[in-house]
Amino acid sequence: MTKYKELRGKHSQEVAAAKAGVSVASARRIESTVLLPSQKPERTWRTRADPLTEVWTAEVVPMLEAAPGLMAVTVLEELQLRYPQRFDGAVLRTLQRRVRQWRAEHGGDREIFFAQEHPPGRLGLSDFTVCDELAITIVGVVLPHRLYQFAFAHSGWRHACIVLGGESFQALASGLQEALWMAGGVPEEHRTDSLSAAFNNLAEQEELTARYRELCAHYGLRASRNNPGVSHENGSIEARQGSLKTALDQSLLLRGTREFANLESYGQFVADTVRRLNARCARAWEVERASLRSLPARRTVDFEEVDARVSKFGLISIKAAHYSVPSRLVGHRLKVRLYSAHLEAWLGGVKVFECERLRSSVQIKHPKRIDWRHMLPSLRRKPGAFARWMLRDAMFPRSEYAQAWERMSQLLSEREACRLMVNLLDLADRANVVAELAGILSALGEHNELPDIEVLRAQFAPRPALMPFVEVMLPATAVYDDLLEAA
Known part of the structure; x- marks a missing residue:
């Protein structure tokens, strides 16, 4: 109203109203009264x-x-x-305003x-x-x-790593230690939600x-957690989970x-x-990094150690999963270290085996990892055992070998098919031509033909090394006399 009156002294009513952002009717009403809108008495009548x-x-x-939580639409x-x-x-909006006003005057504490x-x-x-919504594929497989993400509450500096299994202690310990050593220091307190890997949730007290x-004692951390079901108490990390996945999706x-x-x-x-993402908080991170406490002299363990005896079948069983190991370890008891993504087998302080860790699921309760190279020396001596071997289907290095076995078992006798299959695997191992041989088997399969092991051995046989012929021409001794005379 004050702005309109200032403009009205220089312009017409229409121009001043347009410049003040009001209608001409409002301009006439302003000119017809001497009171400001705040000075007018409240309206006591209803328009409808x-x-x-x-x-x-x-x-x-x-x-x-009776029920303060009732919504206006329910009423x-x-x-x-x-x-x-x-x-x-049409009454809903009026009812919503009235319910909101009633709660503000008579409702309970919020x-x-x-x-x-x-x-x-x-x-x-x-x-x-969980990041399944990112739809990441590795060589065509989802x-x-x-x-796992660790973040500092003050600066927002973060660290993230991939976890293939569940929210296990190995994943927590590995990710936390990696984050602390990358940050170069330790905070006073470490907070999580009610992770079963960190807290005994069945106990009456925390x-x-x-x-x-x-783990916390090793780094001098004070452990804490938010109240169960109250995720906003961990808002400093919950919000960053969303921002991390958004940044990954954009990238x-x-x-x-x-x-x-x-x-x-x-x-x-x-x-x-x-x-x-960390580059955005570089200035705050410089301040926080100077306030961190020193790291210990070394990292602590981030694995679970279990005992496993190698059976006569050349297998060890760990957490409902079966792994083949080199046959020379049959009968030995191994110390197996279970990490988040892999496992290591130790014998007398020496690491003798390492592979990717398997996890059971609803679809596959007892997953198997059979390395065909571990079984091949015994199969060379007993090729006939291949036909009805219980772990046969997990033995093939590639699907082309499994398809070739199906053709062999149909077109050849059992003894001949076993011997040919073992010879093919032996050739793939000795000549290191797993992929090349798979391509040949696939081409033969298109014409329903069987491989000829002798032809393949000749094809992949090592080429003989050809030594070049070097002819040495010795100069005459008189040449040296000429050199001496020239000097």
Whole structure:
């Protein structure tokens, strides 16, 4: 109103109204009164009849007092049942305003959120998040996985790594230690949600698991967790889970494909994305890094150690999964270290075996990892055992070999088929031509032909080394006399 009056002294009514952003009718009303809008008395009349006059005090208020959590739309539906054809959907907005006003005047206390101040170096948080919605594929196979993320509450500096299994202690210990050593220091407190890997949730009082207690003691961390079901207490990490997945999705869109050659390349992609996110908080991170406590002299264990005896079948059984090992270890008892993504077998302080870790699922309760090279020396001596071997289907290095075995078993006798299959595997091992031989077997399969082992041996036989002929021409001794005379 004041702005319009200032403009009115220089312009006409229409121009001043346009410049003040009001209508001409409002301009005439402003000029016809001397009071400011705030000085006018409150209006005591209604512009239309109140549709809730008869039911508000008698019916709606008792409903709200009996059940304060009722929504306005629920109250409207109840009124429509009691009074058909009387209340339509146009009443909903009025009812919502009246219910909101009633709750503000007569409702119960509402929860208040207390914003927390996080001093540098005080709090670090850990959490896991499922990333199946990213639709990552490794060589055409969908990768179901999680991401472990650690973040500092003050600066927002974070670290993330891939987790193929569940939220296990190995994944927590490995990710946490990797984050701390990458940060170069330790915060005062480490907070998680109610992870079963860190807390005994069945205990009547909060109780740490033994391994997690030892891990926190090694780094001098004070362990804490948020109240179960109250995720906003971990808001500093929960919000960053969403921002991390959003950043990964955006980077994947720029990349143009969600396909990766191997798990290592995808891990590098995640690390590059996290590095770009950390660049946004570089200034705050410099302040927080100076407040971190020193790391211990060394890392602590981030694996679970179990005993396993190698059976006469050349297998060890770990957590419902079966692994083949070199036959020279049959009968030995191994110390197996279970990490988050792999396992290591140790014998007398020497690592004798390492492979990717398998995990059981609803579809596959007892997964198997059979390395055909471990079984091949025994199969050379007993090729006839191949036909009805219980682990035969897990033996083939590639699907082309399995398809070739199906043709052999149909076109040859059992003895001949076993011997030919073992010879093919032996050739693939000795000449290191697994992929090349698979291509040949696939081409033969298209014409329903059987491989000729002698022809293949000749084809992949090592080429003889050809030594070049070197002819040495010795100069005459008189040449040296000429050189001496010239000197």
